[in-house]
Amino acid sequence: MEKIKALIKKYYEGLSYLFFGGVATLLNLVLFALFQAVFGTDFATGAGNVLDNAICILFAYWTNRTFVFRSKNTGKAAWAEFGQFVSCRIFTMVLDQVIIWLGVTILAPHVAFAAAHGELWAMGVKLFSQVIVIVSNYVFSKLLIFKKK
Template sequence: MEKLKTLFLKYYEQIAYLFFGGVATLLNFVLLNVFQAVGGLAFAAGAGNVLNNAICILFAYWTNRTFVFKSKNHGAEALREFGKFVGCRIFTAVVDQLLMFLGVTVLGPGVTFVAPALWANLVKLFSQVVVIVSNYVFSKILIFKKKGSKT
């Protein structure tokens, strides 16, 4: 049990990032499917995906700042941190939007082996893997740097 606790503490940041990233990804999928049900596939992959990303960016900032990287920045430093976070997340949201457009709108009509709604979820899953890895790298290197740390 002590070894497990030591491993958990050693890799807390990565474990917490994966956990809260998983929760944010679940939220992303829930919103995708709610937007599909309410506005249709085209809306969910288009404007709904933009709204989806905005909601998930705010959720991810709060969880990353509070639980993962445990940022203690306040005032102007916290504002800069938020600006960098949102800037990087907008970049990966654009990547997500591009992958959703290509996967659902361009490739989707030619996909006949699965239902369109399932295909949209598979495209979203692929996109989220790309986005999660990119976001962790950005967060670790650019956004939530520890004071006195070279990374």
Template sequence: MQKLKDLIVKYYEQLSYLFFGGLATLLNFVILNIFQAAFGLDFAAGVGNVLNNAICILFAYWTNRTFVFRSKSRGAAAWQEFTKFVGCRIFTAVVDQLIMWGGVSVLGPMIAFVSPQLWANIVKLFSQVVVIVSNYVFSKILIFTKKAP
């Protein structure tokens, strides 16, 4: 039991990032499917995906700052951290948007073996893997950097 505890402590950041990243991804899928049901696939993969990303960026900032990287930044430093976070997330949101557009609008009509709604979820899953890995690298290297005391 102690070995498990030691592993959790040693890899807390990565494990908590996966956990909260998983929650953000779940939120992303829930919003995608709500938008599909309410407004249709074109909206969900287009404007809805932009709104979806905005909501998920705010959720991810709060969880990453509070639970994953345990940032203690205040004032101007916290504002700088937030703007870097949002900037990086906007970049990966554009990547997500391009993947969704290419997968749903360009490839989607050629995919006959699954429903368009299921295909949109498959494309979103692929996109989320790319986005999560990219976001962790950005967060670790550019955003939540530990400053020497």
């Protein structure tokens, strides 16, 4: 039991990032699917994707600051941290949007499966995009935003 506790303590940051990142990704995918079901794929891959990313950015900041990186910054330093976090997440949101646009608008018309199963194709593109976004977000968070001083 002590070995397990030691491993958890040693790898806490990575494990907690995976857990809370997974929750944020699940929230992102659920909102995407909800928007797709209620408003259609065009909305979900456009304005809905931006909206669900904005919601998830706020959720991710709170969980990353509080549970993953355990930031102790206050005042101006906390606001600077928040600004860096949002700036980096806006970058990855744009990356997400570009991947979705390429996959759904540019690539889909040339793929038979996409033509037959547009909503499922869009969700697959979103899942692919999330893998790239998660890795990018971790690198930004670890190296730029919540770096240990």
